[in-house]
Amino acid sequence: MNPETILMMKETASMFAFLAVELTLLFLVISYLVGILQEFITPQKIQAMLSSRNGRGYVIAALLGSITPFCSCSTIPFLKGLLRARAGFGPMMVFLFASPLLNPIIIGLFVVTFGLKVALFYFVVAMGVSVIAGYMLEKLGFERYVRKEAYTLEDTVTSCCDTKPSSFASTCCETKSTAVANSCCDTKP
Template sequence: MNTDVVTSALGMFAFLAIEITLLFLAISYLVGVLQMYIPPERIRNVLSSQNGKGYVMAAFLGAITPFCSCSTIPFLKGLIRAQAGFGTMMVFLFASPLLNPMIIGLFAVTFGLEVTGYYFVSALAVSITAGYLLEKLGFEKYVKPEVYAEPDQRCCGSTCSGSTEPVNKWMKIWQGVWKDFKKAMPYIFVGVGVGSLIYGAIPTDWIASFAGADNPFAIPFAAIVGIPLYIRAEAVILLSAPLAAKGMSIGAIVALVIGSAGASLTEVILLKSMFRNQMIVAFLTVVLGMAVATGYSYGLLF
């Protein structure tokens, strides 16, 4: 294997492993603090699937949270434990990495308001529709039962010494976060490792050559390549100008962004720790469908 590929892959692995670890721990801790002060009943009422507004609120929550696909997972786990509506949780899962403020801002600067508006409306509409349909089709049964259980916060590692002294509430939150992280850690490193290797091995020139405007399959190709090619959506958007200059269509670029931001390989592996295979397949189908439909429809309408 080329030395440059190995170096690039190792550098990306180190960067992503540290970034995702810190984000996972920080966001999990924040969720723990919020759960301490916000009763689960309040979350259930706001994000209830029985109330149509719950879907809109979930999409709005996803749009204002600056999370990437992987850092959405600990927040989603908190919603599951609070027993929020399944459909609204799925709306948050789809919308959060695609509609965060950073992505929308970069889209507007790079492509203008027309492309940004179409991307936003499409991602929002598909997220809400998919969340609603997945609940109505009964996909909640594919959530693993252990995800609903609160982590045992009574002890963690060396803190279990038979002492009956009360544990500080902030430390209790941290102990629960650390227990969750230890369960997720193998999934994180496997996903980051595979994604980093693919990132180092696939040059942008190769992507542009297969996703040119003259290729009728450029859009589904870009959407599929985006999933294993773990690059932050912000980075994909910044790279989009040279990709467009090399002949890649706007529709294919939008599909690449949705594929990489909405269903990165690392996120899919993390979701495997929470969902059964049927739910993973449904998740990938929604994201790929959203990417392909948005890419093709943009080309037809504009």
Template sequence: MFDQTSVYNTLNMFAFLAIELSILFLVISYIVGILQEYIPPAKIQNILSSKNGKGYIVAGFLGAITPFCSCSTIPFLKGLIRAQAGFGTMMVFLFASPLLNPIIIGLFTVTFGWKVALFYFVMAMSVSVLAGYLLEKLGFEKHIKAEAYLEPKTAPKCCGSKPKPVNKWSKIWKSTWTDFKKVLPYLFGGIAIGSMIYGFMPAEFVAKFASSDNPFAIPVAAVIGIPLYIRAEAVIPLSAALAAKGMGLGAVMALIIGSAGASLTEVVLLKSIFKNQIIMAFLFIVIAMAISAGYLYSLVF
């Protein structure tokens, strides 16, 4: 039998997060759309083809300002491969793009505060750059499938074609609204689950199994984040609810990185480009990043 206070707290939390995060998503997505108007994919490919050391840093920041969904990241990555972009910079982009897009950083800032968001950004950026550099130096480029270099017969339209707008501002808004409608089920689903956890889950349960006192909470959170396939737009409000119930923020950090950094769907898509050696390295790095970020956060804060 549901307690009346729990129901009220659940509905109140859902309404608050739904309004706040929806507005935040639309505003940030529109700003990013403006940036992408002036940084077309062809220019990004040209920059990432650079052989100098700055390419790794540039790749990380380009990934940070390009919030691609899973269906558009892979075709873009294929374009980088066919453009002969540096392997290391491509891998930096692959790691950084889902982890560091402005929507995630914005949600992180609003939900957990700017210090936590800054820690997350620095950690994810540093590991992405280091991972890309090491994978190139270790010769993992040879594990790219030969067919990945071939030009497609027809250009795939992953996210669907858009009608020609009256001007570029309306074009950006239509793209923003289309993206928002696509993530709406994930966003509201995550908010709903998070609100129910906030309203109904006993704090003692979370404190016992996922508190900062449990040394295994962080690696477990990192590993389960990947098969859960919770988008960042959903996992952040869900994680906020878990944190409010007593889940250690180190475990929260690990869960967010694990779920945002990789997913089973992304792995399936990557298998069309990479051999198993790169796939395994990719998963290992995401899990290692999640675990190390979780433990480091617990030590620093």
């Protein structure tokens, strides 16, 4: 093989390893921070702030997306937290679109590369498109495509006879199915 090709392959593998570690750590840290925030900010506060009943929730979601220095990989855990808190669907979509588009690093690069006018134009257009897209998706009823499991916390089952209700149909303690004679959940000997 050509020495230049080998060098490019080494650089590619090195960049892949670096990005894999960086994005994995970023995903885990953001997931942890979202969990901490959920302990201090009640779902009722999130629902009130990001309600889709008035236009304020859409604007707050767009501004929240614009100040979060996240790429799409770390936006997903944040969005999962909004889903669990039952924020409005439209504002959640606005956040999902605005977060990577209005990333402060991208806006900074626009200012340095193209100047303040172009950066402001990009910011206004990206924010407007995000708000319109979120509003349209909500009005067209796209919330029905969100899986019901996305709104719930994942419960870990410590035993097959756990007393907590399970949201999954394949567990051995499912209350809707009939118990098999010698199952782990059968109370009779």
